[in-house]
Amino acid sequence: MGQFIQQLINGLTLGAVYGLIALGYTMVYGIIGMINFAHGDIYMVSAIISVTALTLMSALGISAVPLVLALVLIIAIAFTSVYGWAVERTAYRPLRNASRLAPLISAIGMSIFLQNMVQVTQGARVKPVPTLMPGGIELFTHAGFSVHLAYTQIMICVVTVVLMVAFTGLITRTSFGRQQRACEQDRTMASLLGIDVDKTISYTFMLGAALAAVAGVMVTVYYGVVDFSIGFVAGIKAFTAAVLGGVGSLPGAMLGGVLIGLIESYWSAYLSPEYKDVATFVILILVLMFRPSGLLGRPEVEKV
Amino acid sequence: MSAHAVQQSSGMLLADRLKDAVRIGVVALLLGIPMLGLTTADQGAGLQVLTRWPLLAQFVGVVFFGRLSLQWLVSHFHLRKLQRQRVAAKTAVAQERPWLKWLGALALAIAVGLPIAFSGNRYVIDTATTVLIYVMLGWGLNVVVGLAGLLDLGYVAFYAVGAYSYGLLSTLFGWGFWETLPVAGGMAALFGVLLGWPTLRLRGDYLAIVTLGFGEIIRIILVNWTDFSGGPNGINSIPRPGFFGLEFKPPGDTPTFASFFHLEYSANHRVVFLYYLILMLALLTNVFVSRLRRLPVGMAWEAVREDELACKALGINVTGVKLSAYAIGAMLGGFAGVFFAARQGFISPESFVFSESATILAIVVLGGRGSQLGVVFAALLLVVLPELGRDFSDYRMLLFGAAMVLIMVWRPGGLVARREPTIQIETPAVQGATT
DSSP: OHHHHHHHHHHHHHHHHHHHHHHHHHHHHHHHOSOOTTHHHHHHHHHHHHHHHHHHHHHHTOOOHHHHHHHHHHHHHHHHHHHHHHHIIIIIGGGTTSOSHHHHHHHHHHHHHHHHHHHHHHOSSOEEOOOSSOOEEEEEEETTEEEEEEHHHHHHHHHHHHHHHHHHHHHHHSHHHHHHHHHHHOHHHHHHTTOOHHHHHHHHHHHHHHHHHHHHHHHHHHHOEEOTTHHHHHHHHHHHHHHHHOTTOHHHHHHHHHHHHHHHHHIIIIIOGGGHHHHHHHHHHHHHHHOTTTTTOOOOOOOO | OOHHHHHHHHHHHHHHHHHHHHHHHHHHHHHHIIIIIEEEEEOSSSEEEEEOHHHHHHHHHHHHHHHHHHHHHHHHHHHHHHHHHHHHGGGOBOOOOHHHHHHHHHHHHHHHHHHHHTTTOHHHHHHHHHHHHHHHHHHHHHIIIIISOOOOSOTHHHHHHHHHHHHHHHHHHOOOHHHHHHHHHHHHHHHHHHHHHHHTTSOHHHHHHHHHHHHHHHHHHHHHOHHHHOGGGOBOOOOOOOBTTBBOSSSOSSOBHHHHTTOOOOTHHHHHHHHHHHHHHHHHHHHHHHHHHHSHHHHHHHHHHHOHHHHHHTTOOHHHHHHHHHHHHHHHHHHHHHHHHHHHSOBOGGGGOHHHHHHHHHHHHHHOTTOHHHHHHHHHHHHHHHHHOSGGGGGHHHHHHHHHHHHHHHOTTOTTOSOOOSBOOOOHHHHHHHO
């Protein structure tokens, strides 16, 4: 019982992070219909930036936790969005009207590039950061197993929920959100109606990168270790989450993220931690086989 | 457009170009600050922030002036190109390229003659063998990616299936190289069908992710299922193939290669033999694939690549066509895997990671999807370049990723594109320039 609740907490925390990354995949897929393969690496870039920012804060002697967290978030979001913009501008925009494989291959190239760029410039070694928010609440003890809720976990869940609310508001209520959804439905028509499609796509990438940046900061604070290779697996899992929830559906991405997080932590706890990545991939294959439109997605109609 | 107008427009462009270069420079600065300008390193007492402002300044400078000159070059040559196009537009029919055939023959001659020219140089022959393994893998993947247009990011899984088939069958049951070759190829093809059957109905980019997942699953199983695969330690002392039953070893009781042909024993014999073995396998692959291309199934592959919906409408069994491409590609990968295990004598999951899949894919993409000769050049480039400069090897994958992006952006067809349109239609841009 205690184990079960503990894994529920861990799974939700992990799922929130996957969900934040998955939102970026789903938005980009919705608007230009391609998998942004480099998105996982954008998240990794953000984690590296937040390590630098955290170290800088402690060097400058800023120690108030909320202030540090806010500053690190702002720094990570600002720089990571520029990365998102640059990736779209160099690797995807020139291929907007190319065949389907071309942007995917350039996305893989971009992912390899980002990973190795970080390895070369920041070093290949694991970067540890001191715990920012130590401690937590002991919820209850059941049969000798104490269930623990860390402050970091609370912080991650709260930040994710707040972001989700703000983000939903942005997409459904603002003029940018309307433009974004219009481009998603029909790019040509949107441009005929005076929407700057290129700009909207750029903003979408920046927004996706900003969400991935938040995920990167959260993971850095939560686990305390980061290296250049974390983007690959996290990206695949977040993509699985996006597919599970239904690609193109924003609540679906969050739901898928939480489900993947829960499956992963229960699988590690009760079955085998070695095969937890296999579990994710098997789910991905099963979902694509039996419900390709995902849990909350609309079935896709192929057009000539 | 008159010469005067050209003059004026390029004069006006200068300010714009400067503005543009400044913008790009600012972006470069923002990108560079967290990666080049700042870094963290552990110097005894936890992480410390280090600054590298000169490096950042150099980077921004290079980007700024690079952009400026690139813009100038592009606009300069663009006008030239338009002029040329205006002259040539009406008769722009793509030429047959006979020189490609000659280049292929030349490459083959060099490949055959290489061990004779470098008979004493083991290093050269070893590197050439590696190149040929990649050529064979590239040709195998070319069936899937180049001909059938299916993006496979887990190709290395089939390579692993082949390698482990040989490793296990030979060490556990004492099977020989030639007996295992068809079995391992069949195993790899079987895995291809098992994976392809449920997933090939998926759209291209979904398929890519599923194949990537499949490759990772195979690798994770190989790492963790220690009883079966030896885990991270892999399989040791895999027997090497012999020449029609004659082994390559110092003279002993049984006839060996050296004693049978009355040669003095030399360790190089095996290296040369392995080289010719992979050369033969690769050439067989090439002939096999080229023949298949002319059969109905090969044409169906290309047809499905060009327009899947149209094929469906014409009554082609699209899933079956894709599956056949997938199985044949997997089989060829399996063959290459058998050779790899036989040559190394040792295999471990380390050799079958995602970056290997990416390398093979890059070879196909750089070479030009569908082009057999392009694959050879790309494999040569990607294997030999890092060998030439060891300092360069840190940046190998970095340049590799960048090259993948740049080649896709500039030449989406690859270096030796086989998919050029046969007749070009006058583009609106040309018309705009003439009026």
